[in-house]
């Protein structure tokens with residue numbers, strides 16, 4: 289009898305088509321080919337310095353785009369110097385460059401470049417936004433992007449695929465943001481490492497691409513590898529309207545395809561939700577906080593800045609004024625969005641309602657501006673509300689849908705939206721591409737280009753090989769759910785991203801201002817440094833600086849109850865061992881300042897990853913590839 293192929297889900301199809309190392313049925317780690325890469329300026333400078341160090345003439349993947357959207361405030365010379373550096377690198381190596389003001393990387397990539405069925409690797413944790421268009425789109429550290437641009441594979445743990453079945457239709461006043469908040473309510477921000485969430489079911493067809501992108505985007509908060517939607521009729525219409533019908537491929541799960549687990553969201557029963565301070569996983573009903581006085585409302589970010597989102601807000605605010613005491617700011621995701629809002633009169637509505645129109649950039653989302661006042665309540669449509677990320681430690685930030693944000697703007701209090709007309713997907717989106725540079729030399733480059741390097745661009749520091757025995761001190765002991773915003777703060781410090789010695793001065797600034805000096809002192813006395821942490825260490829961003837700067841300060845190991853995916857990969861890429869406690873209760877037995885003797889650490893890493901230190905049993909579960917990275921002092925040392 290003829291053997292019929294096993295039915296496959298969308299994830300399996302795309303990964304199988306890109307597999308270059310490993311066997312999907314048996315191996316722990318898979319190597320996949322990367323078609324497209326994206327960087328943003330805050331992580332891009334390092335990625336390109338690392339790419340330069342590889343000595344290639346041009347990029348080797350299909351498409352690389354360098355976006356400038358994070359550091360656009362330009363107080364002082366640093367940001368502008370970085371932009372010049374990025375532009376010159378792009379020109380030289382065949383990368384498309386998106387100028388500051390063009391928009392937010394994920395929104396722009398979805399509109400202009402994302403292609404169903406391809407792989408996308410981005411130096412930003414919200415790269416999975418591309419899952420909304422049927423891409424396997426993954427966030428990673430800058431050095432992984434550099435390797436992918438050089439044609440190298442990217443390694444992921446063999447995914448477990450959770451099918452998220454969408455049934456029913458969203459009730460009035462709810463939207464995609466409420467769907468992903470529902471998923472976050474169920475699965476939280478920890479414990480999802482290694483999973484891919486794939487959306488399926490009858491409810492999917494009713495979601496337009498921007499809504500799918502919102503859900504895939506904020507899947508990053510779950511800590512999953514990525515999230516993905518099928519590429520279907522809706523995807524085709526979106527691409528055709530973008531003038532990119534040729535980029536469409538249908539990718540849907542086969543009949544009878546299975547998942548490792550299934551969770552159903554009955555959208556008929558959805559209600560407006562919010563993530564309360566200080567975690568995207570802290571989900572509450574909007575009803576339960578209704579009437580709370582609000583000081584600030586900010587709409588935008590890569591989660592909710594599409595034409596669909598801002599047009600919805602305009603419909604709610606039409607002919608009305610925002611409440612007198614509330615500050616309302618709106619940042620569109622791209623110039624295409626702005627152009628459409630100009631054309632259909634939405635911008636005039638928002639202006640007349642009393643909104644502050646902000647630049648098409650990350651801006652408020654990363655605390656680069658618009659910090660709220662002391663103890664303020666700020667309602668935002670972005671994806672993260674970690675303590676202090678807004679720039680104001682005492683602020684209470686709630687994450688909500690654009691519908692809830694707009695309804696609340698009118699009352700000055702948390703208010704659920706009772707309903708608003710659905711924004712029809714435009715038949716045609718205008719191509720507003722003039723702030724993309726070097727498209728004509730994409731993939732080829734202009735080799736003679738001189739790289740512009742201002743004084744803020746410092747060389748990438750090198751790692752050191754793991755010694756046979758390690759004498760270390762616990763430089764800091766932190767608790768559970770420490771985010772990369774705690775480890776390497778952004779906001780006012782963001783401008784030092786291309787200058788590791790300077791940026792390293794602020795490692796753990798929100799937790800312990802003496803961390804840098806303590807590490808330096810330990811280093812000068814011949815000790816290595818160790819970080820001790822609780823559950824889910826390194827949540828949030830892909831910023832490799834949260835590993836690179838500690839490496840620069842002599843950190844050789846992190847000992848935690850658990851470590852999140854991207855951060856774990858970044859630690860390994862910079863030669864820092866990610867240890868976990870065999871018995872999490874032993875966390876209580878280690879204290880800050882304690883001396884730790886790692887006898888035979890290199891042997892343990894090369895072997896089964898187990899070691900006993902000061903009577904505490906630790907383990908690190910590394911693949912053969914990862915062992916090499918840690919032993920040699922990181923990825924750059926292995927490449928050179």
Ligand code: MIC
Nearest residue numbers: 330331412413414829830831
């Ligand atoms: C974020 O949302 O935290 C960021 C800023 O976009 C980061 C990247 C960075 O730290 O530069 C991310 O999500 O990876």
Ligand code: SF4
Nearest residue numbers: 414589590650653654
């Ligand atoms: Fe930018 Fe915020 Fe999106 Fe990060 S989450 S890419 S800071 S808009």
